[in-house]
Amino acid sequence: MNQQPAAAQECSREPFMPADKLDDTFLLEIMKENLNQARHAENERMMFVTLFAALVGGVLAVIADLDSPFFSSVIIMLLMVLNYICKELTERWNNVFKSHWATAKKITSYLAERSPQNGFSPEYEAFTETFLKQYPHLNRYFCFDNSRNHNGRKRYIHTAQLFSLFNICIFILLTLSLVHVNLPALQQLF
Numbered sequence: 001m002n003q004q005p006a007a008a009q010e011c012s013r014e015p016f017m018p019a020d021k022l023d024d025t026f027l028l029e030i031m032k033e034n035l036n037q038a039r040h041a042e043n044e045r046m047m048f049v050t051l052f053a054a055l056v057g058g059v060l061a062v063i064a065d066l067d068s069p070f071f072s073s074v075i076i077m078l079l080m081v082l083n084y085i086c087k088e089l090t091e092r093w094n095n096v097f098k099s100h101w102a103t104a105k106k107i108t109s110y111l112a113e114r115s116p117q118n119g120f121s122p123e124y125e126a127f128t129e130t131f132l133k134q135y136p137h138l139n140r141y142f143c144f145d146n147s148r149n150h151n152g153r154k155r156y157i158h159t160a161q162l163f164s165l166f167n168i169c170i171f172i173l174l175t176l177s178l179v180h181v182n183l184p185a186l187q188q189l190f
Helices: 004-014 024-065 069-114 122-130 161-180 184-190
Strands: none
Touching: 024 069, 024 161, 069 161, 161 184
């Protein structure tokens, strides 16, 4: 007979408690933590991309003074590899942000439906009165969908799209720089 150890049996149990059994204050804390983690992911993404942009600008300025097309090409190709890593990290941070944002939104929606007499649980009412009162442009759902708040625009560009576009622009810039550095050699080939 193949029996699992007690610790393995403990882990195989359903780990989640139904939401209706959880205290509203606890759910609010989970919501706040998810919003904080989403903000943290966004700050990481912005800081990394900003530092990378400064690095690319500085390195391209140094390459402009180099007389060696070989070393310039190697440095530009290294920047292209770093740009690929930046793109992958940006996608990861976009996914982390979306996951935390969706979880916070789900908890908020759940808390909004939990108390049918007034539409919100008492704890969530207190949260909206103390926190959201500071921000009159935010609604009770904490503006989880900013594109709806800017419905006068034909196209709302999300920050995640801007960072992806930034990676594409940097790749194009580096490709053009590589062509420029090797232009004399390319002219001899064609």
